[in-house]
Amino acid sequence: MKNKTTIAFVLLFLLPCFVKAQKWEGLANTPAMGWNSWNKFACNIDENLIKEIADAMVEQGLLDAGYQYVNIDDCWHGERDSLGFIQADPVRFASGIKPLADYVHSKGLKLGIYSDAGRATCGCRPGSFGHEYQDALQYAKWGVDYLKYDWCETEDINPIGAYTLMRDALRKAGRPIYFSMCEWGNNKPWLWASEVGHSWRTTGDIFNSFDGIDDHGDWKAFGVMQILDMQEGLRKYAGPGHWNDPDMLEVGNGQTVNEDRAHFTMWCMLAAPLILGNDIRSMSQETKDIILNKEVIAIDQDPLGVQGLKFAAEDGLEFWFKPLAGDDWAFCILNRSLEDKTYTIDWQKFNLTDEEVSKRSTSFDSVEYTLKNLWEKNPKKANVGTTKKAKSVTIPAHDVILYRLTPKTKK
Ligand code: GLA
Numbered sequence: 001m002k003n004k005t006t007i008a009f010v011l012l013f014l015l016p017c018f019v020k021a022q023k024w025e026g027l028a029n030t031p032a033m034g035w036n037s038w039n040k041f042a043c044n045i046d047e048n049l050i051k052e053i054a055d056a057m058v059e060q061g062l063l064d065a066g067y068q069y070v071n072i073d074d075c076w077h078g079e080r081d082s083l084g085f086i087q088a089d090p091v092r093f094a095s096g097i098k099p100l101a102d103y104v105h106s107k108g109l110k111l112g113i114y115s116d117a118g119r120a121t122c123g124c125r126p127g128s129f130g131h132e133y134q135d136a137l138q139y140a141k142w143g144v145d146y147l148k149y150d151w152c153e154t155e156d157i158n159p160i161g162a163y164t165l166m167r168d169a170l171r172k173a174g175r176p177i178y179f180s181m182c183e184w185g186n187n188k189p190w191l192w193a194s195e196v197g198h199s200w201r202t203t204g205d206i207f208n209s210f211d212g213i214d215d216h217g218d219w220k221a222f223g224v225m226q227i228l229d230m231q232e233g234l235r236k237y238a239g240p241g242h243w244n245d246p247d248m249l250e251v252g253n254g255q256t257v258n259e260d261r262a263h264f265t266m267w268c269m270l271a272a273p274l275i276l277g278n279d280i281r282s283m284s285q286e287t288k289d290i291i292l293n294k295e296v297i298a299i300d301q302d303p304l305g306v307q308g309l310k311f312a313a314e315d316g317l318e319f320w321f322k323p324l325a326g327d328d329w330a331f332c333i334l335n336r337s338l339e340d341k342t343y344t345i346d347w348q349k350f351n352l353t354d355e356e357v358s359k360r361s362t363s364f365d366s367v368e369y370t371l372k373n374l375w376e377k378n379p380k381k382a383n384v385g386t387t388k389k390a391k392s393v394t395i396p397a398h399d400v401i402l403y404r405l406t407p408k409t410k411k
Pocket residue numbers: 038073074121122123150182204205
């Protein structure tokens with residue numbers, strides 16, 4: 001009898017301590033790329049919109065460029081059925097989520113969905129609290145590939161517990177689902193979430209502004225520059241499989257082309273998930289040129305997986321470096337000011353070692369790099385010399401210059 005009790009004790013209480021629960025691995029070796037409904041459409045969504053977006057993802061060349069997720073944000077929900085299983089809104093998503101997932105998959109894309117760790121979502125739809133395993137099962141059954149998990153109505157809920165619970169539920173449901181944590185950085189997820197989620201929001205919501213704060217009283221939304229500043233100190237927590245998420249893109253939603261280019265570039269320097277937030281069915285050529293620039297996307301998606309660093313700032317300019325695979329570097333000057341600036345780059349001032357993450361050095365004193373201007377449209381003009389001598393550049397207001405540096409001796 002005593003033996004049986006001991007065995008039962010070991011099985012029930014001790015064994016689970018040694019069987020390590022896991023998130024789905026291999027889904028985010030590089031930052032996720034896709035589209036999400038919230039920034040442009042908020043709750044004004046339905047299945048036709050999602051299908052048209054999926055069509056546009058393919059027709060506009062976005063899928064070819066690497067954008068694969070079509071993510072439905074808040075407000076797709078209906079009620080729970082009598083057994084507690086969540087259903088889609090019977091009017092807006094009348095055919096249900098499964099046929100939509102099938103449609104999206106038939107295009108070679110993946111479908112994302114949204115829920116919340118609390119009792120209700122931020123848009124007052126049913127949250128997953130108390131239904132985590134049921135919801136994960138339902139998403140897996142529908143063929144969902146990505147879950148954004150929000151943090152409204154969670155006053156008395158433990159964040160580590162809530163996100164770990166949903167991670168375990170997703171794993172148990174048996175379908176690989178990318179887990180995008182959205183608790184706005186309130187509980188410093190970078191310190192505890194690398195084995196919980198594939199990415200975690202680091203801040204409150206972005207809004208369609210380059211530089212500003214939108215104060216709603218009990219919460220604030222932030223412009224691109226404010227969100228950028230809030231990434232300070234976080235780069236050491238990101239890497240393949242677990243990324244800082246400075247929120248979805250506002251490119252194509254009405255800022256100037258210079259601002260959109262700067263926004264997109266900085267998100268790439270941050271190795272951020274690139275989740276588009278504009279209406280990709282009708283885009284200007286300028287917007288397409290930004291979000292489809294494969295060489296810039298390659299900076300974000302670089303396999304080394306190291307988030308970029310701000311090396312210096314002076315007179316409204318910031319100087320950023322990102323170590324890339326194969327001894328290359330991305331180098332960017334961001335002009336935050338409202339005036340165009342001319343600046344002479346003396347490479348010898350930028351001899352740096354990334355002590356914090358990659359341990360790589362730029363070594364401009366001993367290595368000569370070729371320079372490629374990644375925003376130059378004319379391929380004949382894109383190669384702009386080497387780091388052997390100083391270079392004078394003009395960076396327009398609210399814009400960037402972005403170079404890829406490759407050691408000259410490299411084969
Ligand atoms: C929160 C999130 C946003 C969006 C909305 C939906 O504010 O941070 O990204 O998902 O909820 O209600």
